[in-house]
Amino acid sequence: MAKKTAKSVKAKMPKAAAEEAPESAPAEKEKAAADSAVATPVRKRSASRKAAVAAGSPSGGRLIVVESPAKAKTIEKYLEGKYEVVSTMGHVRDLPKDRFGIDIKRNFKPYWRVIPARAKLLKELRDRAAHMSEVLIATDPDREGEAIGYHVAEEIKSANIKRVEFHEITASAVRESLERPRQINQEKVDSQFARRILDRIVGYRLSPLLWKSVRSGLSAGRVQSVAVRLVCDREQKIRNFVPETYFRILLTLAPQGRPDESFVAEIFKIEGKRRRVKTREEADQIVGKSKAGPLTVQDFLETEREHHPAPPMVTSAFQQAAVNRLGMTARHAMVVAQQLYEGMNLGKFGRRGLITYHRTDSVRLAASAVSAARALIRENFGDAYLPTKPNFYKNKRAAQDAHEAIRPTDVALTPERISEYVNEEQLQVYRMIWEVFVACQMKSAVYDVRTAYVGVSDRTDFQFVARGESLRFDGHLKLTGIPKKEGYVPQMKKGDVLDLKEHKVEEKQTQPLPRFTEATLVRELEHRGIGRPSTYASILSTIVERGYVQKQAKELSPTELGEITNKLLIEHFPLVLDIDFTAGLEEKLDGVEEGAADWKKLLADFYKQFSKLYETAQESLKDKKKEITKPPIDVFCQSCGRPMVMRWSRYGKFLACSGYPECHSVRDIDESGGVFKVLDIEISPTPCPLCGSQVMSRRGPYGRFWACMTFPKCKYTRPITLGVACPKGCSGEVVRRRTKRGRFFYGCSSYPSCDFTSWLEPVAQKCPVCGGGFLVKSKAKGKNLIKCPNKECTHSVEVAVTAPA
Template identity: 45%
Template sequence: MPKKLVVVESPAKAKTVNKMLGAEYLVRASLGHVRDLPERTLGVDVQKNFEPVYVMAKGKKKVIDELRRAARDCEAVYLAPDPDREGEAIAWHIEELLKPGNPNKPFYRVQYNEITPAAVRRAFERPGAIDSRRVNAQQARRILDRLVGYMVSPMLWRKIRRGLSAGRVQSVALRLVCEREEEIRRFVPEAYWILGAKARKLVAPLNPFTLRLMRIDDEKANIRSAEDAERIRKELESRRLRVAEVAVREVTRRPLPPLITSSLQQAASSLYGFAPKRTMALAQKLYEGVDLGEGPVGLITYMRTDSFNIAAEALDACRTLIRKSFGPEYCPERPNVYRSRDLAQEAHEAIRPTDVRRTPESVASHLDPSELKLYRLIWQRFVASQMTPARFDQRTVKVDAVAPAAGATRYQLQASASDLKFPGHLKVMGAELKPKTEPGSKTDAEPEQRLPPLAVGEDLECLEWLSERKETQPPPRYSEASLVKALEGNGIGRPSTYAQIIATLEQRRYVSNEKRVLTPTELGMQVNALLVASLDALFNVAFTAAMEERLDLVEQGKIEWTRMLEDFYKQFQEWMKATQDSPADAGAVGRLLQALGAVREWAPPVRSGKRVFSDEKFVESVRRQAADGKRQISPRQLAALARIAARYRAQSPALEAALRETGFGALLDEAAETQPRESSLKRLAVLKDLPLGERARSFVDSLQARADAGRPLTPAQQQALGRVVLSHAAQIPDFDARRAELELEQPAPAEDRESGPLLEALAGVRQWHAPVTRGRRVFDDKAFFESLAEQYRRRRSLSDRQRAALKKLTARYRAQIPHFDRLAEQYGLALKPEAPAEPAE
């Protein structure tokens, strides 16, 4: 029977670790966090030193019960979540839940940077204790995020709409995206011209190459008008080209450092178009274990890291592989060392293969294509990072457009080329990885080309003079990769949060992601404008970066976490106080409430989604709030009272008088203009007594209640109501004659030469398949045919989708249709085996 319980986060990790430990270990997964702050309350007692109130995470009761039972039957508990703040917090929460039932049993914290037999065994041979400083840093971050989200989001609800959220880091990322969009909108392009020539030698080799005009009278060429461009081109056309200078210098290109979380996400996005969230999911699988035939083993080290540190044995193994596979000239005398950011967690390593001898080719058969791409990227970057620099001969040729006479304007053109002398680290990259063009990026860099041997004084033949008009470009919108780079560069967020920040912005519909380009939505721009106007200092890039640094200092034990929260909260309260609206005029509130007391007939409540809106209940709630005096009436509540009073003004002259006295007289004119349209009322009237389906009836009744309350229908509601009327047109007497008054006139349909003959063919069917019920839906071929026939009779046309369904229906009943083969050939009917399995709806 197992004597030791091991708890990790995921089932995949549990499976891998379980096979590496002996039978005396029982490995179980917590499935992530087991406790968190409550969803519907703040969950933080700011009066008691920011004491958090933790509750069981949703859906985790069964998991926790299983862990408690397993702990009771074991003599020791080993907590082995990931080696970062979140992992440390998970371990601490698990201990807090299991310790009370097992007060005399030892609890150990084990950490490993890679899931390999040697690393796991080493970790279990030297277990430690939970790092309380790391736990405190995680708690501080969680409480900071809760304070900001819980207290700022309601401001968005009041001033924009309910359901919106603000986040301490997420909103700063949104600010970066929105400010870039504002730059783009303000940008005014300026035209400029690039001039040059396509030239070649007078003797072999005769391969052409491109020159660019670089200097005019020793000044940088800066051509800003079409007139200047044309004038200069004409001058150049009369000149000869002669080589003035040939310079050759050796340049080196050092290898890039091994990957860390941010650079992994950037590289995977640029090279393969992977979203950060997908990259991290793939990396998680490579880290937690892949079965290579002898049980699962982790292929890469832990993937949430900001350190370039590499373990000594991994460096030695990499250098050995380089010397053996590529030659000693590719391995530098001393290992390459890369400097991490100041507060990086040096206990972590960069992301590398757990065994560099596992080449991408050797594991290819065990990985899917996406996993293999990511593993190859990690392997190549790690090996390349420990190789010698690549060396190039960079040749720069300056060519004079020879002046016809002394004193004439001097023009000099230039071309450059690089010739690889020694590939160095590029050897391991094969044909060096070329990133996909970064979305929105533009460059005027000289094209890559090869230059023939050239000598000073040599004349060249001009094949063509070149002139190209261009415009200055605005800064590109952020891609996922460039936003991660900006977050990292500004010190916002940490390795574990980059992917989630971007995913949250997309989920909240604050940004759209089209072809890897992040564009703020109008909602995102609106939210950002309000947050910046109200809480500029809080959602400031520098302030957010400073808070991240303070969290790092908490983890290092240099700052007390509760003191850090206290300092923040004091400033935060001042900022929030400045956002509060002044209370509404109590006199105006009282006057409107008094007048609304005359209303005797209230409109029925209106349901919108899961919410129900009732004018009567709202007025009563404001009346109670004003009476108890504990909470002041807001200007927004006062404005809502005024709008309700305007809707019910017909029931009492006092309402109109109250509106004018309180400064809301303009609502009376607006109310007259915003009554439901006459056509909407007529559509509702024709549907009133028709037999509608349950959903359609519920929808129509909700619109009727809205109209009864004097509220206009939105354009979307009017369109939806029109569709309901059209779908029941066969039941409406004289429908065609009433189209105009119902405002259901339609544009002339596209020519439809298929539906008529197919419907005519189906009219001869005598034996229809029996209706089929699936869930709440009934599929009835005969009813469907009759519906299509009626729509075609009225409109003389069916939609593309309806015609496609009609063709399937016709093919289904081909046995009863004379001359079906001719119809099939003429109208492209699919000849699948006849079967009643898929009736039409």
């Protein structure tokens, strides 16, 4: 990895994070572009270029426009100066943030605005395009990339604009794509516009209703709200589940005269039917009859089972595997995949993209890629592992098949060959993609399966079964690893007498459906037709970041805020929360892209139904907040005696005086362990210097702080410091703050005059090695550490885990 410069590190520090805005639709592309590399989006002109621009004469050059600097750098390597490649750094236009931005009466006309941070960049692009013989838009090959390309074309207003797609970023793929330019696909653009406008309509109309009904700052989304509903519905099923007791009966048996060949059989059928043993008495009766014997083999089957390789990776399968196998979040896995797609410097192998485009729902593979995989399999594993014909996989019915499956761009670049040029996460993701791709063209593994049905020779009222598998041929498992198999059954034949060596009765209870994880929620979204490959990761991160869903030990469960919001939306906007309707809308949007549906008619049909619900909800939700915030029993304001009511902030619930705005008193609560507890007010030993009143701890959007008890009459506040002097040597101390996205960081109490920030928590201890003024808490390889922040100092001590403040 390239060494980070001081400038690049500073760019990632929390000062900027503290000013984060709520996520908007283009955030994923913006983030991917920003994370991909630290590079100049539009390079400075040479003297000759400046002269050409000043003279107003075209240079005759050719310009390629992409989204990210890393992608630009990789492509430019292949073109040897024949093209100039520039980056837009993500989206360049969007709907305005300060107003609705859609004229419903003028056939849903959107009012696109240049993103302020992109205005200067677009001006430079316009200047360059004016002096180019050809401008090629090479944004990502999906709907969002097509829309970015459309916006760029609209802004630079050049007559010689064409569109090219890079499904993989390799020298051959780039050159081939440049030979096949096309016009911007307006149907694909219309489909993306329709999605954006639908999301704006739902978000702009529903969110203010939630502000009035629950709390300010909430948001509703066309797809995110349905995802929250899935999580809430699953939680309700878990709560409603009534466990049933049943009993497992296990017999340890051996063929008569062969005591060393024991195996385990489990109760299978009772009275000829498969059912559970529901009482201890019934279990004891079956055990008693089994002991009385004689037990014999009533039937013995020998079959084979093929274990087929997994199909080539699509986005949903990739995200599930990254979550389950690598422990990543779906969103982070997509960021790493974007880096591999856009390319990196691989030393002696040159700069290149390592995988094909990673937002896809197709299992299709290029014939050349399959041939390369088969050659590698023959060379490394032998003909025994190579099928006679290439393995072919069918797409799901709704797959759009716009791109290939996710695969390595060059299968000869094994994970081992690139390991010294990529970081650990990139290597893990690449290895997973590489192995799945190669394995999908290998032979299936073959297991020998033995199944024995056991019972008392003259009885038919119950039967046991034992199954065992042994690997005959490892096939693709030779590459991906052989899973551990349990169960052994010796060679037997029908009628063989068995000795009962041991019996066991286990009391069990039926279990509810498990909570969703990120992996299983992605699978459910795909199965239900909610969202598309490019949106799964952002859906998951959004519902967690906005406080509707919480993640604990990888399990997703709704917060109380999420359940209240979900209930309100189902009651008043059943159309928006209807899972089948949302899936149907996704199909219609796909139809727009395919030219089979008109996007404006789609919007008009939706809005006709939605607007009726909206008008009704405006009236019915007027007094909903009073119902939701009814006061808990026996909790009263310590300042004025009025009852306290429940309120929500984006960081959790708290109690507020029902006399607001006359009284601003608030109390923190703790509901851990299912017990409701009102926390004591923390009083500072130092009184208010302005009015002499007590000073209490309050919670704000960026963390806790001290404030005068008489607020708002007296507006005195000061930060709660950690007792650590600012490392920059100013008069301030280190304080704990929170970004708008909820992540904690540490800054100087003298901000903005001092800009010190750190993600690591400082500790008020001098470094015993270098004498530095403070240490920091850190974590590495699962260990909690106290270490010196000085990179040249090696001091680091493992410490016990402590609860966060």
